[in-house]
Amino acid sequence: MSAVLILHHHNQAQWPQLFGAVEQLSQPFDVIVCAPQPLVVVANAQAVMRLPVSDHDDPQAIARALLPHCQRHQQVLMAADPYGRELLPLLASMLDRPMVSEVTAIAGQQWQRPAWAGAIEQQFDGAGIECCLSVRASGFAATACRGDGSALPEQLLAAPAATALVRQVQPLASARPPLATASTVIAVGRGVATAEQWQLVEALADKLGAAIGGTRPVIDAGALPSELQIGQTGQLIAPQRYIGLGISGATQHMAGIKQAETVIAVNQDGAAPLMQLADFALVGDLQQILPELMEIL
Numbered sequence: 001m002s003a004v005l006i007l008h009h010h011n012q013a014q015w016p017q018l019f020g021a022v023e024q025l026s027q028p029f030d031v032i033v034c035a036p037q038p039l040v041v042v043a044n045a046q047a048v049m050r051l052p053v054s055d056h057d058d059p060q061a062i063a064r065a066l067l068p069h070c071q072r073h074q075q076v077l078m079a080a081d082p083y084g085r086e087l088l089p090l091l092a093s094m095l096d097r098p099m100v101s102e103v104t105a106i107a108g109q110q111w112q113r114p115a116w117a118g119a120i121e122q123q124f125d126g127a128g129i130e131c132c133l134s135v136r137a138s139g140f141a142a143t144a145c146r147g148d149g150s151a152l153p154e155q156l157l158a159a160p161a162a163t164a165l166v167r168q169v170q171p172l173a174s175a176r177p178p179l180a181t182a183s184t185v186i187a188v189g190r191g192v193a194t195a196e197q198w199q200l201v202e203a204l205a206d207k208l209g210a211a212i213g214g215t216r217p218v219i220d221a222g223a224l225p226s227e228l229q230i231g232q233t234g235q236l237i238a239p240q241r242y243i244g245l246g247i248s249g250a251t252q253h254m255a256g257i258k259q260a261e262t263v264i265a266v267n268q269d270g271a272a273p274l275m276q277l278a279d280f281a282l283v284g285d286l287q288q289i290l291p292e293l294m295e296i297l
């Protein structure tokens with residue numbers, strides 16, 4: 001039995017957690033890094049390879065290039081991020097294997113994932129099953145990797161260049177920390193309504209060194225780009241501090257913050273679900289509270 005972990009140069013900040021996840025399978029594993037440039041990878045793996053890719057590559061072509069390497073392994077792991085969500089289902093269909101998505105805990109061949117927007121935890125017994133797993137990096141502890149990191153990974157044959165479809169996937173360029181890995185996240189809901197309030201939210205984020213994310217209505221309104229949506233159909237975050245401003249706490253939003261360590265919420269409605277769940281809940285109007293917070297901090 002063996003596994004292969006497929007990484008991408010865009011999720012490098014999460015590699016330690018992804019190594020932690022694959023090690024939980026308690027079996028030998030290979031690592032394939034999809035990256036445009038040669039790069040050093042230190043992992044407790046039996047083999048480390050690099051597939052040369054560019055951001056213009058067709059995901060189908062990347063999946064085809066990865067296929068022969070995945071066929072050799074019982075389990076194929078990727079992060080449950082935009083790349084994994086696109087590539088892994090393609091690989092699963094090419095391999096004709098089932099896929100278990102958004103896995104949050106692994107103990108050998110016993111796996112766990114949230115279902116029904118996080119209302120229940122599903123347990124899987126994967127013993128003897130060939131399948132693909134997408135894992136939420138934030139659910140796993142970073143592993144310590146051995147090795148001096150002096151050797152470059154073996155280079156695999158590149159995927160053929162796209163002929164018909166050219167797409168470019170660029171990670172959001174921002175001076176703020178990435179939403180997925182930030183230690184403090186300010187989440188903005190429909191309760192943040194005025195331009196003046198948005199300015200204060202941004203000033204607060206600057207003061208706290210926080211990432212900013214939002215609820216789906218905020219994204220739908222175009223106030224933030226879609227990459228910054230938090231929740232079931234957005235990003236799943238695990239910050240040390242989550243600060244929810246003017247957010248009711250719908251199940252679909254809560255599904256994305258289950259792994260936040262400390263939840264702070266501000267809402268004029270003390271009975272809102274997020275206020276009930278919060279470690280610190282401040283009842284009040286953001287119009288008044290945001291300037292006060294800026295003064296105190």
Ligand SMILES: Cc1cc2nc3c(=O)[nH]c(=O)nc-3n(C[C@H](O)[C@H](O)[C@H](O)COP(=O)(O)OP(=O)(O)OC[C@H]3O[C@@H](n4cnc5c(N)ncnc54)[C@H](O)[C@@H]3O)c2cc1C
Pocket residue numbers: 188189190191192214215216217218229230231232233234245246247248249250251252253256266267268269272284285286287
């Ligand atoms: C299939 C599906 C998937 C979805 N996926 C997601 C997802 O991934 N992420 C997500 O977030 N949502 C998702 N949603 C939407 C979700 O159901 C909720 O509609 C959404 O989360 C509500 O966003 P909100 O809290 O910003 O808005 P609201 O529910 O309208 O809450 C606004 C809150 O602001 C408070 N407020 C208003 N004014 C002030 C003020 N001046 N001061 C203080 N508080 C104030 C109100 O009391 C209220 O509690 C999904 C829905 C569906 C159907």
